[in-house]
Amino acid sequence: MNKKDMLLEYLKKQDGKHFISAKILGDSLGVTDRTIRNYVKLLNDEQPALIESSREGYRLSGTPPKVIKESGSGSHIDTRRFYILRRLIKSSDRGLDLYDLADALYVSDATIRSDIANLNRLVTKHELKIIQKDTRYILKGEEKLRRKLMIELINDSKPAKGFLEEEIQIFLGDISLQDLRKLSKNNFERYSILPNSYFFKNFILHLAIAVARAVDNGQLEQSSYTINNRNSKSLNVVRGIASDLYNQHKIILSEADKDELAILFNGQLKDEKIFIDDCINTNISKALEHAIQEISDVYMIDFNNENFKTRLLVHIQNLFNRLALNKHARNLNVLNIRVNYPVIFDIAVYLASVLSNDLDIKINDDEIAFIALHIGSYLNSKTSEDNDTKTVIITPNYLSQQSDIQKFIQEEFGDDLFIVGIYEDAGDISSIPAPELIITTESMEQFTNDFVGTDIEIVSIRKFTTKHDATLIRRATEKVKHKKFLSFLQEKIPELIRNDFLVNIHDNSSKAQIMRVIADGFQQKGYVNEDYLNKLNERERVSSTAFPSGVAIPHTMKYEANKTGLMILKPEKQVIWDRNEVKLIIGIAVNKEDSHMFNLIFPRIIELVAEPYNVNYLVEADTRKEFIDRLIDLIAEGDYFPG
The missing domain is CATH 3.40.930.10 (Mannitol-specific EII; Chain A)
Structure with a gap:
């Protein structure tokens, strides 16, 4: 979908009730006010009087177009069609009523028939079929094929590497994401904190949201959490970041914002365990558990990841507090997320609908887009974890030993190894998903006993790493990749x-x-x-x-x-x-x-x-x-x- 059509889609969502300024539209699409005026002219040339203009901006005329342009074909599936398919999969033998769908989606029954015809071409490739009985549509086929179709659609829609960075940068506007990353990394290193990539990405996402609130003078006034140790390492890191933000950009984070960021370190620092359940509204925790279970069932992907749930729980608690104060976070990138990642946005919409029902709140599109960023980040990270070798480093935290070994591994192996944790003791590994590779400075005998009967590769290296250590790690990594490829063959060849x-x-x-x-x-x-x-x-x-x-x-x-x-x-x-x-x-x-x-x-x-x-x-x-x-x-x- 080009940006001219994106503009039309955006105006349709506003129902023609209010005029929207060229600046807001331009910010949403990442173009200038003048470009918006040109798009409006082109659209009105194609269909006269389609868009009204005034000093306040633009809106759709009272008679919106009946024909909606669709982008792409083949494997692409837009938001509306994915919504229909998702409901067909869930409805099983009962099916969906044509006119109920048309009413729910605010489109004509002819549009629904067209969507069903397109979806039938898609599902036929997966040995499924949509049949019609009177005015109801039913998806026929084996349950395992339905599951496979849903998983493939979501896999095709997973954002590529760099997705989160691109969306956050658009969201931040003139403030450099690279600056945020750099000053955060510097403060992490100052306190010898070595985060894994998933935690760091999510921390940057929450920091960007806090920065955007501060720019709009919408800082949090009260934190949802109480951090009793006001001299904790996590708070000191956040204070350092806040100080750098002020010195470099004159941005002021409130004390509540700092507390909210510090709580994200829960589970990252061994000596700073924060019992997050004590800080969260019980109803919110239960509602999110319900919502996570719902999207896991409906979309057939496991979202029951503790790190993902903890980060999202912090965000939902913040959202609930903001709504109680009638404060809403603006997300000028909502249209871009909706159009470019329709499946991810659909998952976020579904999750938000469950939360809305359970908590009796209304979650708007801007807030849903933030939830979509969390979901997209998780799926992106899950893809990296699936492709890269999940690695744990075990070595004493003496002087800079842990950070030195981490840097050595990152320089030698880049993206081949996904570091999921750095620990001093093997006993700590039980708190995370099983790694595929353990790199340690301890003796091999100890780990062989601890992990007997597993497929985990274990490499013992020197405290002061050499090229020989790199060779040992590379050999172990190749063994892991071979095992994963063998499992892939054992699954795929019988299917072929x-x-x-x-x-x-x-x-x-x-x-x-x-x-x-x-x-x-x-x-x-x-x-x-x-x-x-x-x-x-x-x-x-x-x-x-x-x-x-x-x-x-x-x-x-x-x-x-x-x-x-x-x-x-x-x-x-x-x-x-x-x-x-x-x-x-x-x-x-x-x-x-x-x-x-x-x-x-x-x-x-x-x-x-x-x-x-x-x-x-x-x-x-x-x-x-x-x-x-x-x-x-x-x-x-x-x-x-x-x-």
Whole structure:
């Protein structure tokens, strides 16, 4: 969606009740007042009298447009359609009423019918189907396929690295996010605090909100929490940050703001345990637990992460206090978040609706956008944790030993290792999710006993690190990556090779006949369209897909299948495939949305089947299970992982 259409979408949300100044609109879209005037002119040229103008700004005319432009297609799903799909998944066999949906979404029944048609094209790719009974729509298909669809949609919508930083910078305006990060980091280091990346990102988010409040003269007047130790390390860090903010930007944080920031350190400092439950309104805590459970159930992703819940609980308590004083936090970036991250925003809306009902409060879009930032940050961090090696450092906190080792690891390994905690004793690890790698200056014997029976890799290094230590860590990291890749193969390969996708050819079929078998097999299961065979032949005309090793891998030139799969064909007699005799054929269908996943596997398969003995090893498998086991063994051989 371009910014002109974003402007129209924004004005629609205001229901035409009030004029909105060009400055506010420009700030929301990140453009100048003049650009807003140009957008208005273009929109009114496309549909006369669509937008009214006055000295106060702009609003939609009394007759809003009936046609709403949609952005993109394919894997993109906008907020309204995701809302409908989410409710279809949850409603199960009862389904949803056409006219109830139209009323709930303030659109025509024709718009809902169009949305359902688009959604049906999407769910069909996942072996699901939306059927209509009278005026009700019902999503049909297995529960595991519904769950998989929801998870894939959310995974596709997870913000990329840098998402949080970009949104916070837009939110801060002229104040540099880099300055906030730098002065925070300096104060953390001054007190020898070594935060993990998730905590630091969330601290910066809360600091940015506090700074924005201060700029608008909306500082907190009273904290929700009581920190009895007024000389605590956490408060001293925050005071240092507040002092730097004043010296550099003349921004004043209230004492209540400082307390709110200090409470975020709960669980980060071993000698400063704050019992946050004693500081939180019990009703708010219960409401958030209910809301977290709801979004976990509805969106089929585990949001029951203690760090995430604690940070969000602090924010919701602040929100509740502000609403009690009739104070609202402005978020000029709400439109950008809503449009660019519709699924994330939908999750935030759902969570806010549960909180609103349980606490009898009204949460507006600005506040929902802040909640969306928390959710986006968590999903982003969860993605990093899934991809990177979760690492714990265990070493005495003597002089600068912990910080020196952390810096060494970050300089040598960058983003490959995700440091989830730094501790003095192995007993502290029980309070966090199990790491994949432990780096310690203690003896190996102690840790081998503590973690016997686990898959955790343990590396013992010197207190004063050397290149040899880096080599040891790198080897352990490679072992972890190999284990993760092996688990990935064990999950994905059986999904790619269905029970009926291993075919034994008993007659003297020709290349053309086998190509027809592949095309028909994929088409009957909904993996490809009718033109798939033509596209296979088009690829063969460019260059044969057969190898001298005795394998052929027919595929199209583009990834454009409806679903991704591998079809294995084993002829009793070798087939003449152009200039080669082949004894194994691997037919391929790839949906472009699976391209990243497939590209982790496909190059390795090509590399392996170029060798005749590997082809013979696969051909000798008698059953689908045996073929899959042999293929996984070959791919993972030699501790292989893609990288």
